[in-house]
Amino acid sequence: MKAKLPLILILANLLILPVLNAKTFDNVTGQDWLSMSREEKGLFIFKTMEVIRENGVPLNKTPDDYTALIDSELMMGPPAASRAYITNILSSIVYETEPACREALNGLRKQF
Numbered sequence: 001m002k003a004k005l006p007l008i009l010i011l012a013n014l015l016i017l018p019v020l021n022a023k024t025f026d027n028v029t030g031q032d033w034l035s036m037s038r039e040e041k042g043l044f045i046f047k048t049m050e051v052i053r054e055n056g057v058p059l060n061k062t063p064d065d066y067t068a069l070i071d072s073e074l075m076m077g078p079p080a081a082s083r084a085y086i087t088n089i090l091s092s093i094v095y096e097t098e099p100a101c102r103e104a105l106n107g108l109r110k111q112f
Contacts, residue, residue: 030074030082030089041067048087052094057104059094069093 033041045063053059061069070089074081081089094101 028086030084030086033070033086034074034082038067041070044086045070045090048090052090055104055108057094057101057108059101060098066090066093069097 028044033044036044042063045066049059049063049066059066070086070093073089073093091105095105
């Protein structure tokens, strides 16, 4: 029997690309994030988490958890955070809040 793709993956692939207006996952800034809807943020985080996990980082939180942490960082952090890339903000959050992921993140940083 052929495996079915989860509905969220289908929706992510159909919806996130038009939503981000040709932005790649590498260049969505905090300012872009602040203008995104809750659904857009969720899809973006879901896809970003998928890529991070594929690179060996064992993420332990839900997309909603990471979305809330990024929102908090942008609202309470320094104004420069709005110019930072969301992938960098997420990596910093994971590094700070999930010590078990640090070794894998350090390995990724060396690769890129």
